[in-house]
Amino acid sequence: xxxxxxxxxxxxxTGLGILISVPLIFFYGNFNVWFFAKIAYVLGITIMLIKK
Amino acid sequence: xxxxxxxxxxxxxxxxxxxASSLWGLVYAIKSLKNxxxxxxxxxxxxxxxxxxxxxxxxxxxxxxxxxxxxxxxxEGITLIPTSTELTRARALTNPLFVIWVLGLFIANLIFSKxxxxxxxxxxxxxxxxxxxxxxxxxxxxxxxxxxQLFFTAHGFHSIMTLGTVLTLDILFYGVRHKPSIAxxxxxxxxxxxxxxxxxxxxxxxxxxxxxxEALVLSDKFFFSQTVVGILILNGxxxxxxxxxxxxxxxxxxxxxxxxxxxxxxxxxxxxxxxWTTITFVDFFKNLTLPYFALFGIYLTIIATSVCLYVLFExxxxxxxxxx
Numbered sequence: 602x603x604x605x606x607x608x609x610x611x612x613x614x615t616g617l618g619i620l621i622s623v624p625l626i627f628f629y630g631n632f633n634v635w636f637f638a639k640i641a642y643v644l645g646i647t648i649m650l651i652k653k
Numbered sequence: 654x655x656x657x658x659x660x661x662x663x664x665x666x667x668x669x670x671x672x673a674s675s676l677w678g679l680v681y682a683i684k685s686l687k688n689x690x691x692x693x694x695x696x697x698x699x700x701x702x703x704x705x706x707x708x709x710x711x712x713x714x715x716x717x718x719x720x721x722x723x724x725x726x727x728x729e730g731i732t733l734i735p736t737s738t739e740l741t742r743a744r745a746l747t748n749p750l751f752v753i754w755v756l757g758l759f760i761a762n763l764i765f766s767k768x769x770x771x772x773x774x775x776x777x778x779x780x781x782x783x784x785x786x787x788x789x790x791x792x793x794x795x796x797x798x799x800x801x802q803l804f805f806t807a808h809g810f811h812s813i814m815t816l817g818t819v820l821t822l823d824i825l826f827y828g829v830r831h832k833p834s835i836a837x838x839x840x841x842x843x844x845x846x847x848x849x850x851x852x853x854x855x856x857x858x859x860x861x862x863x864x865x866x867e868a869l870v871l872s873d874k875f876f877f878s879q880t881v882v883g884i885l886i887l888n889g890x891x892x893x894x895x896x897x898x899x900x901x902x903x904x905x906x907x908x909x910x911x912x913x914x915x916x917x918x919x920x921x922x923x924x925x926x927x928x929w930t931t932i933t934f935v936d937f938f939k940n941l942t943l944p945y946f947a948l949f950g951i952y953l954t955i956i957a958t959s960v961c962l963y964v965l966f967e968x969x970x971x972x973x974x975x976x977x
Binding site for chain 1: 848851852854855858859871876879880882883884885886887889890891894895896899
C-alpha cells in the first residue's frame with residue numbers, strides 16, 4: 602500500500618487546483634483558483650526548502 | 654509549425670540536458686572523491702555515464718545553434734515574445750560562448766579519450782555547467798536587468814532544473830534499473846533531484862503569471878499546457894513520494910523492483926518525461942493552432958505508445974533471459 606505524506610497531499614491539491622482552473626478560466630474567465638493554486642505551490646516549495 | 658522552431662526546441666532540449674547532466678555529473682564526481690571502495694567506483698561510473706550524456710546533449714545544442722533562427726518561448730503556455738533587437742543582442746552575447754564551448758569540448762574529448770579521472774571530470778563539469786548556465790539564461794537580452802529580463806532568464810535556466818534533471822534521472826535510472834546492487838547507490842539522491850525539479854517549476858510559476866499577467870494569452874495551447882502542468886504535479890507527487898520511498902526501501906535490501914511496481918514506475922516515469930518535453934515543445938511553436946483536444950489526444954497517444962513499447966521490449970528481454 603502506497604502512503605502519502607501531508608506535504609504530498611498538499612502538493613497534489615495544488616496540481617488539482619491547476620487542473621480545475623482550466624475549465625473555470627475557459628468558461629467563466631475566472632483566474633482565482635489558478636492564481637491561488639500557483640501561489641500555494643510556491644509557498645509549499647518555500648516551506649519544503651526551509652523545513653529540513 | 655516551422656522547421657526553425659523545431660531546431661530551437663532541440664537547442665533548448667540539448668542545453669537543458671547538457672546543463673543538468675553537468676550539474677549532477679559534478680555532484681557524483683565530487684562524491685566519488687569523498688568516498689572510498691565500492692561507493693567511489695559506483696559514483697565514478699555515474700559521473701562517466703553523465704559525461705557521455707553531456708557530450709551528446711552538447712552536440713545537439715551546438716548543431717542547433719549552427720542552423721538556428723532566433724526563436725524563444727515560454728514553457729507553460731504563457732508567452733512574452735522577445736523583440737528582434739533583444740534576440741540579436743542575446744545572439745551577439747552568446748555566440749563567443751558557443752565558440753569557446755566547441756573548442757572546450759574538442760579539448761575535453763582529446764583529454765578524456767584516454768582516461769577519465771574524478772578530478773578531471775570535476776573541472777569539465779564545472780566549466781560546462783558555467784557555460785551552459787550562461788548561454789541558457791540569455792535567450793533574449795533586454796540590455797538591462799529588469800523584470801522583463803528576469804522573465805527570459807528564469808524561463809531559460811529553469812529547464813536545467815526541470816526538463817534536464819528529469820532526463821538525467823531517467824538516463825541514470827534506465828542504466829541501472831536491473832542492477833539493484835548499483836541502483837541502491839542511486840536511490841538516495843532521488844529526493845534531492847525531486848526537490849530541484851519542484852523548485853524549477855516554482856521558478857517558472859514565479860517568473861510568468863505572478864510577474865506578467867499581460868503574458869497570458871488564452872489560447873488552446875495555454876489551456877493544454879496548464880492541463881499538462883496539473884498532471885505533471887499530480888504524477889510528480891506520486892513518483893517522488895511513495896513510489897520513490899518504496900524503491901529506496903527495496904534497493905537498500907538488495908532487491909529488484911517487483912514486475913507490478915516496475916510497470917507503475919515506468920508509466921509514471923514516462924508521464925513525467927513526456928509531460929516536461931511536451932510543455933517545452935509546445936511553447937517553441939508560436940503558430941501551433943491545433944485545438945485543445947487534438948493536442949491532448951496526441952499527448953496521450955505518445956504516452957500510451959511509449960509505455961507499450963517499453964512493455965514489449967521488457968517482455969522480450971525477460972523471454973531472452975529465460976531462454977539463456
